[in-house]
Amino acid sequence: xxxxxxxxxxxxxxxxxxxxxxxxxxxxxxxxxxxxxxxxxxxxxxxxxxxxxxxxxxxxxxxxxxxxxxxxxxxxxxxxxxxxxxxxxxxxxxxxxxxxxxxxxxxxxxxxxxxxxxxxxxxxxxxxxxxxxxxxxxxxxxxxxxxxxxxxxxxxxxxxxxxxxxxxxxxxxxxxxxxxxxxxxxxxxxxxxxxxxxxxxxxxxxxxxxxxxxxxxxxxxxxxxxxxxxxxxxxxxxxxxxxxxxxxxxxxxxxxxxxxxxxxxxxxxxxxxxxxxxxxxxxxxxxxxxxxxxxxxxxxxxxxxxxxxxxxxxxxxxxxxxxxxxxxxxxxxxxxxxxxxxxxxxxxxxxxxxxxxxxxxxxxxxxxxxxxxxxxxxxxxxxxxxxxxxxxxxxxxxxxxxxxxxxxxxxxxx
Amino acid sequence: xxxxxxxxxxxxxxxxxxxxxxxxxxxxxxxxxxxxxxxxxxxxxxxxxxxxxxxxxxxxxxxxxxxxxxxxxxxxxxxxxxxxxxxxxxxxxxxxxxxxxxxxxxxxxxxxxxxxxxxxxxxxxxxxxxxxxxxxxxxxxxxxxxxxxxxxxxxxxxxxxxxxxxxxxxxxxxxxxxxxxxxxxxxxxxxxxxxxxxxxxxxxxxxxxxxxxxxxxxxxxxxxxxxxxxxxxxxxxxxxxxxxxxxxxxxxxxxxxxxxxxxxxxxxxxxxxxxxxxxxxxxxxxxxxxxxxxxxxxxxxxxxxxxxxxxxxxxxxxxxxxxxxxxxxxxxxxxxxxxxxxxxxxxxxxxxxxxxxxxxxxxxxxxxxxxxxxxxxxxxxxxxxxxxx
Numbered sequence: 001x002x003x004x005x006x007x008x009x010x011x012x013x014x015x016x017x018x019x020x021x022x023x024x025x026x027x028x029x030x031x032x033x034x035x036x037x038x039x040x041x042x043x044x045x046x047x048x049x050x051x052x053x054x055x056x057x058x059x060x061x062x063x064x065x066x067x068x069x070x071x072x073x074x075x076x077x078x079x080x081x082x083x084x085x086x087x088x089x090x091x092x093x094x095x096x097x098x099x100x101x102x103x104x105x106x107x108x109x110x111x112x113x114x115x116x117x118x119x120x121x122x123x124x125x126x127x128x129x130x131x132x133x134x135x136x137x138x139x140x141x142x143x144x145x146x147x148x149x150x151x152x153x154x155x156x157x158x159x160x161x162x163x164x165x166x167x168x169x170x171x172x173x174x175x176x177x178x179x180x181x182x183x184x185x186x187x188x189x190x191x192x193x194x195x196x197x198x199x200x201x202x203x204x205x206x207x208x209x210x211x212x213x214x215x216x217x218x219x220x221x222x223x224x225x226x227x228x229x230x231x232x233x234x235x236x237x238x239x240x241x242x243x244x245x246x247x248x249x250x251x252x253x254x255x256x257x258x259x260x261x262x263x264x265x266x267x268x269x270x271x272x273x274x275x276x277x278x279x280x281x282x283x284x285x286x287x288x289x290x291x292x293x294x295x296x297x298x299x300x301x302x303x304x305x306x307x308x309x310x311x312x313x314x315x316x317x318x319x320x321x322x323x324x325x326x327x328x329x330x331x332x333x334x335x336x337x338x339x340x341x342x343x344x345x346x347x348x349x350x351x352x353x354x355x356x357x358x359x360x361x362x363x364x365x366x367x368x369x370x371x372x373x374x375x376x377x378x379x380x381x382x383x384x385x386x387x388x389x390x391x392x393x394x395x396x397x398x399x400x401x402x403x404x405x406x407x408x409x410x411x412x413x414x
Numbered sequence: 415x416x417x418x419x420x421x422x423x424x425x426x427x428x429x430x431x432x433x434x435x436x437x438x439x440x441x442x443x444x445x446x447x448x449x450x451x452x453x454x455x456x457x458x459x460x461x462x463x464x465x466x467x468x469x470x471x472x473x474x475x476x477x478x479x480x481x482x483x484x485x486x487x488x489x490x491x492x493x494x495x496x497x498x499x500x501x502x503x504x505x506x507x508x509x510x511x512x513x514x515x516x517x518x519x520x521x522x523x524x525x526x527x528x529x530x531x532x533x534x535x536x537x538x539x540x541x542x543x544x545x546x547x548x549x550x551x552x553x554x555x556x557x558x559x560x561x562x563x564x565x566x567x568x569x570x571x572x573x574x575x576x577x578x579x580x581x582x583x584x585x586x587x588x589x590x591x592x593x594x595x596x597x598x599x600x601x602x603x604x605x606x607x608x609x610x611x612x613x614x615x616x617x618x619x620x621x622x623x624x625x626x627x628x629x630x631x632x633x634x635x636x637x638x639x640x641x642x643x644x645x646x647x648x649x650x651x652x653x654x655x656x657x658x659x660x661x662x663x664x665x666x667x668x669x670x671x672x673x674x675x676x677x678x679x680x681x682x683x684x685x686x687x688x689x690x691x692x693x694x695x696x697x698x699x700x701x702x703x704x705x706x707x708x709x710x711x712x713x714x715x716x717x718x719x720x721x722x723x724x725x726x727x728x729x730x731x732x733x734x735x736x737x738x739x740x741x742x743x744x745x746x747x748x749x750x751x752x753x754x755x756x757x758x759x760x761x762x763x764x765x766x767x768x769x770x771x772x773x774x775x776x777x778x779x780x781x782x783x784x785x786x787x788x789x790x791x792x793x794x795x796x797x798x799x800x801x802x803x
Contacts (some may be wrong), residue, residue: 022697028604032597033614036671039664040621046636047628062529201449209443210450221792223453228788229781230725232752233460235759236777240463244765260715277456284453310439338625341727341752345759345773366625367728374631382635389628396623 047393050386051158053133056144058151060121061088073115078108081115090118110236117174124172124380125151158387167353168364172174172269179390182355183268183348184337184395190272190359191279193338196329199283200278203325206284207291208313227281235342238274243346246270252360266347269359276341281331286328290321323407330403334396340367437602464781467747467774473557476768477548478569481623484512485525495527497547506759509533509550512541516550522784552791553768558775563756564738566769573779575738579748585746586659587666593662593714595670599712601676602671604700615672621666630732633661636735641745649745653735656744660725661733666719673718677711678704710798717791719782727752751776 014137026163063073076084082103086094097103103111116122125148128140133155144153165174202223210216243265249256250273294317302312318325349362356363366388373385415445482504495517497504504510504527508519517535521528532538553571561572598618602611637657642650648657681704689699703713735747736757749757755773763770 018695018698022695025697025701026601026605029597029601032594032604033601035594036598036618036621036667037614037781040617040624043621043624043628043632046632050635066496068683071650122550158658197714198449198452201446202453205446205450209446218452219450220455220458225785226790227787228451228721229460230727230752230784231721232725232727232755233777233781234463236755236773237456237460238461240467240774265490280456282454287609302646308436308439334623338623339755340625340627341731344731344756347759347763367625368591370627370631371728374627382631385631386635387633389607392625392628396625400623 028032032336042071045392047132047389049129049378050132050383053129053156053383054151054153055124056148056151058123058125058148058275060123061119062150063120066115066119066405071242074112076110076112077104078106081111083110085111085115085119089117093118094187102207103390104132117171121171122173126378127156127383135406156158156383158383159390160347163387164391167355168351168369169353170351172384175384176182177353177366178351178363178368180366180369180388181391181395185367186268186356186359186361186363186368187343188273188333188337190269191275192329192333194273194276194293195283195332198323199280199329200287201282203291204313204318205409207288208309208317216393221394223284227285230341231339232341232345234278235345238270238342239345241271242270246326252362255358257358266349266362267360268356268363271346271348271363271365272359274346275339277337278342279336282332282335283329286331287321287325290324290328291317293324294320325401327407330399334399337396337399338392339365340365340371344371366395443448454594457601460781464774464778467771468778469516471768471771471775472553472558474768474771475550475552476569477508478551480510480547480549482547484541484543484545484547487543488512488545490538490540491532491599493529493531495529497525497527499524504549510586511548512545513539515539515541553778562740564749566772567756571772573751575740576754576776577744577747577779578740579718579734579738580724580750580752582655582742582744583662583726583734583750584720586656587662587726588716590663591666591670591719591723595667595719596712598667598671598793599674599678600700600705603675604704605697607633618668619669621664622672624665626665626726626728629661629665631730633729633733638659645745651735651745653733653746653747655730655748655750656733656743658730658734659744661729662723665715665726665729666722669722670715670719673715674708674712676693677708677715680711681707708731710794713798714795717787717794721787721791724787725752725780727756731756735768747791751780772781 030142066088067073067076067080073081085103086409097114108257126143128136133140141153142396143153163177164181165175166174167179168177169175206216206220210219234411242250247265250270252267298316298320301313302316303309307315343365348364348368353365370385370388370392372390373381418744421648426786432561481500482497484495485498488495498531504519504522506519506522508522510517510529512518514537520530551569553569558571558573560574562578563569563570563572564575584766600643602614606614612615634657637660638650638652638654641654641657641660685703685707686699691759694703730750730753734750734753736749736753737747738749738754739747741748756777759773763773
C-alpha cells in the first residue's frame with residue numbers, strides 16, 4: 001500500500017514536471033514560428049521605411065540669379081527659358097536636346113523641367129526615413145532651417161510614377177527603373193519561350209513514355225540535382241556558352257542585326273536562355289507532379305476507345321494537368337524574375353538609358369538595378385534601391401495573385 | 415503496344431486492329447525524349463565548361479612584378495645579372511622576364527644571378543640598368559587547395575580564404591535556420607490547428623519567394639546596423655559575415671520548415687496514437703516518436719538547406735564585403751566564393767585573363783560542394799526512410 005502511494009506520488013510529481021517541460025517547449029516552438037513572421041515584417045517595413053520620407057533639397061544655382069527681371073522662374077516664357085538653358089549648359093548638351101526634339105516644339109513646362117534638372121540642379125542634401133519623418137518632424141524642420149537656410153524640405157515618395165517611367169540616370173532626382181523593367185520582361189519572356197515547351201516535353205516523356213530503365217533513372221536523378229545547383233553556376237555556364245561560344249548567334253551578328261553598341265554576346269538573348277536553363281528543372285519537376293496527379297482511369301478509358309498514346313496525352317492528360325503545369329511555370333517565373341547573380345556574371349549592363357529594342361540589345365534588369373544602387377556608397381541611392389525593391393515585390397505579388405486567379409478559374413471549368 | 419496486344423487476343427474479329435506505324439507519333443515521342451535528354455546535356459555542359467576553364471587556370475603562366483630592377487646594364491653576351499636584395503627571393507629554375515626576353519635562373523645568389531639567356535625561344539636583347547624584372551608563376555593545385563591567401567593581383571590563389579568565408583556565412587545561417595526551422599515544422603505539424611496552419615504557411619512561402627537581392631539590401635540596411643548597435647560600432651565592421659549569414663538563415667528558414675514539415679506530416683497517426691496510449695505527453699510524442707520516425711526527411715532538409723546557403727550569392731555579395739581575407743571573426747568582412755565571382759565578373763571581364771579562368775575554378779569547387787551535398791541528401795532519404803503502410 002505504502003509502496004503503491006509512493007509510486008503514484010512520484011508519478012504525479014514527475015507528471016507535473018513533464019507537463020511543465022511540454023509547455024516550455026511549446027513556447028519555444030511558437031516563438032520560432034513567430035520569428036519567421038517577424039523577419040518578413042522587418043523586411044517589408046525596412047523597405048517601406050526607405051521608400052518614403054523627407055528630403056532636403058538645395059538648389060546648386062539659385063533660381064533668383066537666373067531670372068534677373070524678378071519674375072519667378074516658372075512664370076517665364078518658353079523662349080526666355082530656352083535662353084537660360086542655352087546660356088548655362090554646354091553646347092553639346094544643348095544640341096543633343098535640340099536634336100531630340102527642337103526647342104521650338106517643346107512646351108514651356110517641358111523646357112522648365114530641363115532648366116530645373118540641368119541648370120538649377122536641386123541637390124538632395126539630406127534624407128530621412130519614413131519613421132524619422134513621422135516621429136521627429138519638428139527636429140527635421142529645425143535642421144532644415146538652421147543648417148540649410150537656402151534649401152527646402154519636401155516629403156518624397158520615392159516610388160512615384162516618375163520613378164517607374166524614367167530611365168536610369170546618374171542624378172538621383174531623375175533616376176528610374178523603366179529600362180530595368182523592360183529588360184526584366186524581355187529576359188523572362190525569352191526564358192519562358194524556351195523553358196516552357198522543353199520542360200513540359202521532358203515531363204511528358206518521363207511520365208508517359210519512359211520506362212523504368214537505367215537511362216531514365218539517370219535523367220530523373222540528374223534533373224533533381226540540377227534543381228539544386230546554385231544559380232551563379234548557371235551564370236558561369238551562360239557566360240561560357242551563350243556569351244562567349246555562341247557569340248555570333250547571341251549578339252545577332254550572324255543574322256546581320258547586331259546592335260552596333262554592343263557587338264558582343266552580353267545580350268537579352270543570352271540572359272533569357274541562361275534563365276531558361278535555370279528554371280528548366282523547376283518546370284520539369286512541377287509539370288511531372290501535375291501529370292502524375294491525372295488519374296490513370298482517364299488514360300485507360302482513352303486507350304480503350306482506340307486513341308493513340310499522343311492523342312491520349314494531348315486530349316486527356318494535358319488538359320487535366322494544365323492548371324498544375326501553369327502554377328509551376330508561374331512559380332518558376334517568379335524565381336527567374338528575382339535572379340541577380342547569373343545576370344551579373346552574364347554581364348548585364350549597369351548603366352543604360354535606352355529601352356531594349358529586341359533580343360540583341362544590351363540590357364539591365366530590376367534586381368541588377370537594386371544591386372547597383374545598394375552597392376553605392378552614398379546613402380541616398382539606398383532610397384532608390386528600396387523603391388526598386390518595392391517595385392519588384394509588387395510585380396512578384398501581382399504575378400502570384402494572377403496565377404492563383406487563373407488556376408481557380410481554370411480549375412472550375414474542368 | 416498494350417492495346418494492340420490485347421486486341422490481337424480477341425478471336426473472330428474481322429477488322430485489323432494491330433497498331434499501325436504512325437510517323438507523327440514517332441516524331442513526337444523522339445522530340446519529347448530529346449527534351450528529357452537535354453537535362454543531361456546541361457549537366458555535361460556545366461561539368462565540361464567548368465573543367466575546361468579550370469584546367470586552363472591551373473596550367474596558365476602569368477607574369478608578376480618581382481620588385482627587382484637590374485643594377486647594371488646587361489649586354490648581349492652576359493650570363494650574370496646583378497640585382498639588389500629588395501623584392502621577392504629568386505630560386506633556381508625560376509623564369510624571369512626583362513622587357514620581351516625570358517631568362518631562366520640557373521644559380522641564384524643574393525645580388526648576382528647566373529641565368530640562361532633567351533630562354534623558351536624568346537629574342538635575345540640587351541637591357542639597360544634599371545629595367546624591371548618580372549617573374550613567372552603558375553597556379554599549382556597544391557597552392558590552390560592549401561593556400562589561405564587569395565589575392566590575384568600578386569598571384570596568390572589559395573582557395574581557403576574564400577572557402578573559409580563561405581563556411582562562416584553558412585555556419586551562421588545554419589545556426590539560425592536549422593533549430594528555428596525544425597521548431598516551426600514541429601509546431602505546424604504537431605501543435606497548430608488547421609486554421610493557424612493555413613494562415614502561417616503562406617507567410618513562410620512569401621518569405622521564401624522574396625528575391626535574394628532584396629535580402630541583401632535587408633542585410634546591409636537592417637541587420638548590420640542592428641548588430642552594430644548590439645555589439646558596438648568598433649567591434650562590428652560595416653561589411654561582415656555574421657550579418658550576411660543571419661540573413662541567409664532567414665532565407666533558408668522556410669525551406670527547412672516546409673521540407674521538415676512534409677516529413678513530419680508523413681508519419682502515420684497510428685504512431686502518435688500509440689504513444690498517447692502509453693501515456694506520453696504531446697511533447698514526448700513529438701520529440702521521441704514523430705521526429706525520430708521522420709529523421710531521414712529532416713536530415714535531408716537540413717542538407718539541402720546547407721547546400722543552398724553555400725551557393726547563396728547576392729546576400730554575401732552585398733553584405734559580407736569585398737576583398738578576401740582569412741578570418742574566423744564573424745564581425746569582420748570576408749569575401750565568399752560566390753561573392754568573389756560576382757565582384758570580379760561585375761566589370762568587363764576579358765576572356766583570356768587569369769581572373770576569367772579563376773571564376774571557373776571557384777565555380778567548379780562550388781558545384782562539387784553543392785552537388786555532393788545534394789546527392790548525399792537524396793541518398794539519406796532513399797536509404798533511411800522508414801516506410802509505413
